[in-house]
Amino acid sequence: MWYPGHINKAKRKIKEYLKAVDTVLIVLDARAPFATTAFERNIFTGKNILYVLNKADLANKKYTKLWMEKIKETSPVISFSKAESVNKIKGFINSHSKKKLGETRVLIAGVPNVGKSTIINKFSGRKLAKTGMAPGITRGLQWINLGSVKLLDTPGILYSKLFNKDVAAKLLLIGSLPVESIDKYDIITRAYEIFKVELNLDKTFEEFLEEYGKKRGFISKGGNIDFERTKNNLFKAISEGKFGFFTYDKEVALWMQE
């Protein structure tokens, strides 16, 4: 998943979408707002950038508040989770639309699995008609009509620069980096180190995995635990908040200026 060809293709697609939009709603995961911003933001230079701290239901509320305050210093931001009304996002876009006259055209962008499609799907509920192409707009794009705002129905997928092990480990913990795609064991063990602090565990990764796999009956033919199955199941459970609601990025000072 993380090979350059894939990333370049995604970047080309976003650049194509950007021609047609003036506002970009960047969706971050509230549990890792820094790690989910670790992509090349210069791609959006000149656009009106708004942030959503999404999956707030899975994050530590204390840190979500701190992140909101920090991000607000430079950009508009709201917190959100899928149980909330999507009108919250609609109102947010409307109140920060730079285009007073005419229509704002919005692209929802973010790294994989932060909840972009879920938001778009909530917007495309039956009351909202899809609109056809507008003049001067890249051909073939579908828009969801939100009154004075038009939203592109295709999310822009960004790939992290993954500039260090901690960023990769946090993306793994929130499900933005599929555990199956990681062949570097040190990223997996780093993720466990970060996770274990939240639960006050003193077990090693091997001990924890052994116990977790045994409890669920993930045993391979030889009688040992099925490492692949156990590891995949464990990281899925962590990313879905089955162990609790944690914020892994605690250093709000890491927030990058535009």
Ligand code: GDP
């Ligand atoms: P995308 O890759 O950014 O388009 O992410 P999706 O919209 O496909 O969502 C990825 C997963 O996260 C799905 O299983 C969603 O049901 C789940 N999800 C999306 N938003 C939320 C949220 O606010 N809270 C929780 N708990 N799960 C969410």
